[in-house]
Amino acid sequence: MSSQHERAPGDDLGPDSRREAIRSGLLTYTVGLALALIFTATSFWAASTGVLWLPGVPIGLAVLAVAQMGIHLVFFLHITTGPDNTNNVLALAFGVLIVALVVGGSLWIMAHLNANMMPSPDLMNLHMQR
């Protein structure tokens, strides 16, 4: 296993190590699927049940969604913290930064615009709900 880094899926592996690799891959995907199913089920339950404190539900859903995205990244897309994965992780971190800026920034600015530029609460009501 000395020149593993030059090994592409098309290269010839010994039958033993290939079988081993496929078995561990199968385990990874299956664990990922099970975790994703648990998170999905929890999300759908939290959204429909009346047991939970309602104002807290959206935050809970957001946390579950982020957790499930993490599961997908690790178990399906195989983003790891290994040295061979540094570039992938850095690109991901940059992507997350931009996504946070775009979504957070838009919501922040638009909320302020709504608050500052609406003529009066009555009119705003009309505007939003008529």
Place this chain on the structure above:
Amino acid sequence: MTDTTLPMASHARKDGPASKRIIVAYGFWIFLLSDIIMFSAIFATYAVLVGATDGGPTGAELFDQKRVAIETLCLLFSSYACGMMSLAIEAKHRLATYGAAAVTFALGAVFLTLELSEFAGMIAEGATPQRSAFLSAFFTLVGCHGAHVGFGLLWLVVMMAQLNAKGFRDDVLRRLACFSLFWHALDIIWVALFSIVYLMGGRV
């Protein structure tokens, strides 16, 4: 990243550039991130406009949680089947590869059919994209994801044809690896989508 099953060299990368397989996967990963950033802009638009229903139907009136749950399961299991396809490719097992690809395709097609029938039902009720800013944003966001899924299905068919014609050649394998990255990334976007649009927006 794409290298699912092989224990990759975490040591011993002193010599020479990375293999083409790793570089291609990295480039495609950057494309996927840029795609996710595009989606984030559409998500932001949706979040800003979600209350602007102009007296028209709201999400709580329109969304059917059961249908969304089925769609979610379809896409999740399709993603899993795509992982199985990667493993079958690793094993160079032709029949298993075609089988897993067929399952991936079928589940993706069921997802797309359910989504299109949802759209058709909404439009029949008068909840068209023209009705309100909320509905414009909704159709843009969900439709954009659906278009990605449709493109992915087409891509999968093309890849199977290539596999049939060219066999397990290195360039075909790299494209297949990119396809599986694409398919898993679509599932990630769907997680954000069903949480934000359907679950948060569907509550009364």
